[in-house]
Amino acid sequence: MLKRGLILLLVFSTTLGISQDYVKVEDHNFAHYLCNSFTGLMTQNCDSLITLNVTGIDTIRATNNSILNIDEFIYLTDINFADFSSNNISKFPSYSAAFMNLNTLNLSHNDFHNETLDLTGYINMQTLIVDSSDISAIEGLDSMKNLEKLDISGNNITKIQSLKDTNTLTELDVRYNFLSFEYINYLNTFSSLKENKYLWYPQKMLPVQDSIIYLSTGKSIILSYPYDSNIVNLSFVWYKNNSPIATTSSRELIVTNNAQDTDLGTYYVKIFYGLDTNYITCGNWHIKKCEPITSVDVSQV
Secondary structure, rough: OOOOOEEEEEEOOHHOOOOOOOOEEEEOOOOOOOEOOOOOOOOOOOEEEEOOOOOOOOOEOOOOOOOOHHHHHHHOOOOOOOEEOOOOOOOOOOHHHHHHHEEEEOOOOOOOEEEEEEEOOOOOEEEEEEOOOOEEEEEEHHOOOOOOEEOOOOOOOOOOOOOOOOOOOEEEOOOOEEEOOOOOOHOOOOOOOOOOEEEEEOOOOEEOOOEEEOOOOOOOOEEEOOOOOOOOEEEEEEOOEEEEEEEEEEEEEEEEOOOHHHOOOOEEEEEEEEOOOOOEEEEEEEEEEEOOOOOHHHHHO
16 A cells, blocks of 8 residues: 555566556555556557546656556546656647646657647746657746756657746756757856756757759859848858868868769768867758750650
């Protein structure tokens, strides 16, 4: 038996050898059922939490399962620590009064299908970990006035507009996203960040809209870096087929004014800010040869 007020620990691992369809945790006058969805341990796949309507529980750990939906957790009225890492969660419940005390949330290694994670209203959040969860954006960060640690690394985030310098944030990890220097430099101005606790390098390669360029013999080919238009003190190292070909202070590269087959290849650019040896990349541009038009015998039409 568990005593009310103690931590309810729901940690599942294949090493436990759980074989029943449901795990039941009792605390005198409440019951909690959690589907155990390990492949091969059940005759039917269970992927959600079924009944949660208790008080006195302040911590939930439900890691390394196949949980898809956690809406039922809104009935845990006293929860302040929630670890749902390494599941298949694609949506987090909208803020409700039941979650008003939540201050630590771990959603790392889930699958939000490149959608926005909306945490608007979770004003008591102090630690937020959502790395490697296929998230395109996060809303609600501006309301987290007491946020101390934020890890959003390994996602598909292109902008961080809602995060404000609240003088409480000491640890920030934004690596492996699609951030340009506009946002990297903005975050670097946060005065509360501890030394070596702001991690932004490396980033994923920033994409370009017109990535395929068909060569037209004798014409000009110009490549242009499309980000950070308001950022100065940038330098650029341009590459063709993974070999450096030019270093410029301009965001444009004139590949040639007289295009020839020798200009065919894959191009990208490394962008440096100031004297920092860390950089971001942008590309790829693929300069290709136009495919010949196949002749059509109109007499056979």
